[in-house]
Amino acid sequence: xxxxxxxxxxxxxxxxxxxxxxxxxxxxxxxxxxxxxxxxxxxxxxxxxxxxxxxxxxxxxxxxxxxxxxxxxxxxxxxxxxxxxxxxxxxxxxxxxxxxxxxxxxxxxxxxxxxxxxxxxxxxxxxxxxxxxxxxxxxxxxxxxxxxxxxxxxxxxxxxxxxxxxxxxxxxxxxxxxxxxxxxxxxxxxxxxxxxxxxxxxxxxxxxxxxxxxxxxxxxxxxxxxxxxxxxxxxxxxxxxxxxxxxxxxxxxxxx
Amino acid sequence: xxxxxxxxxxxxxxxxxxxxxxxxxxxxxxxxxxxxxxxxxxxxxxxxxxxxxxxxxxxxxxxxxxxxxxxxxxxxxxxxxxxxxxxxxxxxxxxxxxxxxxxxxxxxxxxxxxxxxxxxxxxxxxxxxxxxxxxxxxxxxxxxxxxxxxxxxxxxxxxxxxxxxxxxxxxxxxxxxxxxxxxxxxxxxxxxxxxxxxxxxxxxxxxxxxxxxxxxxxxxxxxxxxxxxxxxxxxxxxxxxxxxxxxxxxxxxxxxxxxxxxxxxxxxxxxxxxxxxxxxx
Amino acid sequence: xxxxxxxxxxxxxxxxxxxxxxxxxxxxxxxxxxxxxxxxxxxxxxxxxxxxxxxxxxxxxxxxxxxxxxxxxxxxxxxxxxxxxxxxxxxxxxxxxxxxxxxxxxxxxxxxxxxxxxxxxxxxxxxxxxxxxxxxxxxxxxxxxxxxxxxxxxxxxxxxxxxxxxxxxxxxxxxxxxxxxxxxxxxxxxxxxxxxxxxxxxxxxxxxxxxxxxxxxxxxxxxxxxxxxxxxxxxxxxxxxxxxxxxxxxxxxxxxxxxxxxxxxxx
Numbered sequence: 001x002x003x004x005x006x007x008x009x010x011x012x013x014x015x016x017x018x019x020x021x022x023x024x025x026x027x028x029x030x031x032x033x034x035x036x037x038x039x040x041x042x043x044x045x046x047x048x049x050x051x052x053x054x055x056x057x058x059x060x061x062x063x064x065x066x067x068x069x070x071x072x073x074x075x076x077x078x079x080x081x082x083x084x085x086x087x088x089x090x091x092x093x094x095x096x097x098x099x100x101x102x103x104x105x106x107x108x109x110x111x112x113x114x115x116x117x118x119x120x121x122x123x124x125x126x127x128x129x130x131x132x133x134x135x136x137x138x139x140x141x142x143x144x145x146x147x148x149x150x151x152x153x154x155x156x157x158x159x160x161x162x163x164x165x166x167x168x169x170x171x172x173x174x175x176x177x178x179x180x181x182x183x184x185x186x187x188x189x190x191x192x193x194x195x196x197x198x199x200x201x202x203x204x205x206x207x208x209x210x211x212x213x214x215x216x217x218x219x220x221x222x223x224x225x226x227x228x229x230x231x232x233x234x235x236x237x238x239x240x241x242x243x244x245x246x247x248x249x250x251x252x253x254x255x256x
Numbered sequence: 257x258x259x260x261x262x263x264x265x266x267x268x269x270x271x272x273x274x275x276x277x278x279x280x281x282x283x284x285x286x287x288x289x290x291x292x293x294x295x296x297x298x299x300x301x302x303x304x305x306x307x308x309x310x311x312x313x314x315x316x317x318x319x320x321x322x323x324x325x326x327x328x329x330x331x332x333x334x335x336x337x338x339x340x341x342x343x344x345x346x347x348x349x350x351x352x353x354x355x356x357x358x359x360x361x362x363x364x365x366x367x368x369x370x371x372x373x374x375x376x377x378x379x380x381x382x383x384x385x386x387x388x389x390x391x392x393x394x395x396x397x398x399x400x401x402x403x404x405x406x407x408x409x410x411x412x413x414x415x416x417x418x419x420x421x422x423x424x425x426x427x428x429x430x431x432x433x434x435x436x437x438x439x440x441x442x443x444x445x446x447x448x449x450x451x452x453x454x455x456x457x458x459x460x461x462x463x464x465x466x467x468x469x470x471x472x473x474x475x476x477x478x479x480x481x482x483x484x485x486x487x488x489x490x491x492x493x494x495x496x497x498x499x500x501x502x503x504x505x506x507x508x509x510x511x512x513x514x515x516x517x518x519x520x521x522x523x524x525x526x527x528x529x530x531x532x533x534x535x536x537x
Numbered sequence: 538x539x540x541x542x543x544x545x546x547x548x549x550x551x552x553x554x555x556x557x558x559x560x561x562x563x564x565x566x567x568x569x570x571x572x573x574x575x576x577x578x579x580x581x582x583x584x585x586x587x588x589x590x591x592x593x594x595x596x597x598x599x600x601x602x603x604x605x606x607x608x609x610x611x612x613x614x615x616x617x618x619x620x621x622x623x624x625x626x627x628x629x630x631x632x633x634x635x636x637x638x639x640x641x642x643x644x645x646x647x648x649x650x651x652x653x654x655x656x657x658x659x660x661x662x663x664x665x666x667x668x669x670x671x672x673x674x675x676x677x678x679x680x681x682x683x684x685x686x687x688x689x690x691x692x693x694x695x696x697x698x699x700x701x702x703x704x705x706x707x708x709x710x711x712x713x714x715x716x717x718x719x720x721x722x723x724x725x726x727x728x729x730x731x732x733x734x735x736x737x738x739x740x741x742x743x744x745x746x747x748x749x750x751x752x753x754x755x756x757x758x759x760x761x762x763x764x765x766x767x768x769x770x771x772x773x774x775x776x777x778x779x780x781x782x783x784x785x786x787x788x789x790x791x792x793x794x795x796x797x798x799x800x801x802x803x804x
Contacts (some may be wrong), residue, residue: 012615041726042725042726043696043725054692092693113800126724149583149584156641168590179582179583179752180582180752180754180755180797181581181582181752181792181793181796181797182582184795184796184797206725206726208726209726209755209797209799212799246727247727248726248727249727249730250726250729251726251730251755251761252733252753252755252756252758252759252797253757254755254759254782254797255758255759255778255779255782256782256783
């Protein structure tokens with residue numbers, strides 16, 4: 001499997017200035033094409049900042065990010081816009097990540113419009129197909145976000161990300177705010193989409209139990225650094241770092 | 257969602273009445289040349305028809321120059337409301353543009369705009385406009401629009417800047433950036449629609465502020481110049497006869513009060529309708 | 538037979554019919570009981586009515602919602618009780634901890650003072666004694682350096698620390714029953730584990746009854762001997778937790794159990 005994403009010694013400062021407290025303090029990782037790398041850690045470990053810096057949503061102070069061979073941190077203008085098509089994101093909060101004033105169809109179509117991927121008519125058809133693909137109905141395009149439940153809004157957010165046909169998706173705690181049943185459904189959807197579209201995932205989470213179902217490898221983050229990285233089964237069987245051990249110990253011990 | 261606000265307003269009795277008054281005033285102003293019974297500048301009989309109290313031939317009476325007051329009020333509406341509407345549109349547009357610029361560009365641009373707002377907002381607007389008019393000499397209504405409008409952008413700029421800065425932090429704006437949206441697209445498609453309700457309220461309040469401002473200027477002789485009628489200078493013409501010819505005072509003052517009051521009621525009902533919409537969202 | 542500590546009988550909650558719309562049923566006749574010292578979980582997905590249940594028990598439903606039925610707590614009928622009577626019970630005999638500590642705490646008041654306020658609201662006249670009791674309680678819920686943190690404002694504390702403050706407030710007057718409504722959903726998983734353990738320890742130490750409301754069976758299974766499963770406003774199962782884990786009957790219960798089953802990994 002080839003490496004799609006390569007991160008080396010990435011540093012993200014809290015307010016973008018050098019010499020300030022660091023959210024990410026020299027993190028390195030690789031993501032192979034087609035795999036799901038989980039990035040786990042407590043809140044404050046820097047995992048969200050790392051995900052956002054990779055996507056050029058927050059500035060990186062130093063380090064290197066290579067996506068399919070291209071230097072991501074140095075991209076500008078059209079090249080940056082092309083990168084944004086290939087690497088998309090789904091955020092945690094289904095209430096905050098959709099513009100409450102936009103109809104769902106327009107929300108999903110926005111990426112298509114920005115990158116001029118289809119004519120008006122074709123775009124609307126694509127939106128309807130995407131809605132169905134994520135488990136909603138084609139005529140949901142006319143409705144507003146607040147008419148949907150949290151799980152449904154996350155599906156809309158996933159459809160929005162898929163509209164530009166990315167290869168790589170950062171899932172930033174995308175199921176953490178959901179009810180357990182809904183969480184399971186959305187995880188199943190993500191797995192199905194990955195298989196159908198050949199997607200590569202960076203799955204950010206703070207709960208190892210969630211990660212167990214979907215990840216091929218797990219990278220554990222603590223205080224801005226990656227402290228352990230192992231295949232999922234290996235990590236669960238024998239966690240080496242204290243951070244990983246703490247996260248495993250935190251999973252509720254159900255008396256089956 | 258704009259649809260819901262519209263429905264709320266439509267069901268709101270206060271809003272309907274206020275809108276009705278403003279619409280009537282606007283129609284009267286637009287069609288004044290056709291509905292006014294007399295030419296507003298015509299002085300048919302400066303001796304015989306001077307200061308006639310309201311009658312069938314002159315429902316609002318005549319002024320010291322035997323001009324029909326009703327016709328002058330109607331034509332005055334054209335000027336007063338025209339200047340007011342123009343000034344309101346200018347101040348709201350200018351305020352929105354500057355507030356948006358300050359919020360989106362930030363840095364020194366924000367520093368300059370915010371600094372200007374903080375300093376200028378302390379100055380009483382009427383005095384500023386009087387000073388400007390006094391400097392530039394007596395002016396055509398277009399200049400009045402420019403001066404009154406140009407002096408009123410401060411509160412709108414503050415509101416728009418604050419709203420934009422709030423929304424810029426929100427996750428859906430981050431999502432738009434992740435999709436590759438340009439700053440302009442974010443402003444136009446996401447931020448302006450978000451701030452549009454507050455702009456409507458600001459517009460209504462601005463209207464309520466500029467109508468009396470123009471009337472006051474014209475009343476002291478610095479605004480609209482005779483023979484062009486405005487509600488303010490109709491009052492001015494009647495100053496020597498305030499105690500004897502009540503119609504010279506009551507009608508212009510009523511015109512101003514009704515329109516300003518309606519604009520304020522509209523602003524308030526808009527705020528309530530918007531709050532209801534926010535709850536739903 | 539000993540009378541139950543809390544007895545809920547045919548509790549119905551409706552969302553009022555505003556502007557001619559038909560009233561929407563949220564709870565459609567819920568019946569269950571909690572014995573003194575018992576730990577009971579209320580398990581339900583979002584939309585099952587579980588939060589309305591918790592609010593109804595304490596008389597904290599928003600005005601748009603109406604409750605009918607019987608809720609007996611230590612012999613007092615709660616639904617028809619006067620506001621004064623309910624206020625007297627709340628905090629002293631019956632307490633609640635909510636999901637979102639930041640909104641449950643007054644942002645302008647130091648946390649120690651808020652805990653002390655609990656004592657003073659129920660008759661403690663000596664301000665200093667109230668404060669001392671508050672700091673002591675904060676220590677017992679595991680707030681590190683309680684004597685220092687008591688003087689902080691809510692926003693200066695982490696999510697886990699704030700939840701501990703809420704627990705201190707809820708437990709200060711040694712209630713007989715603590716209702717916890719999704720107490721850990723807003724917390725990081727490691728903090729969640731600590732708070733649940735704390736809850737468990739305090740419950741055991743005081744012989745307090747615990748009613749834990751959650752959508753996550755993982756949370757309930759570690760703390761509750763018995764589980765009531767709520768679905769669409771009705772109780773569909775009311776069994777010992779062990780039994781629910783091994784042999785769930787209702788399909789909704791089955792789904793909730795499956796949701797926390799560890800994944801079977803295919804190599």
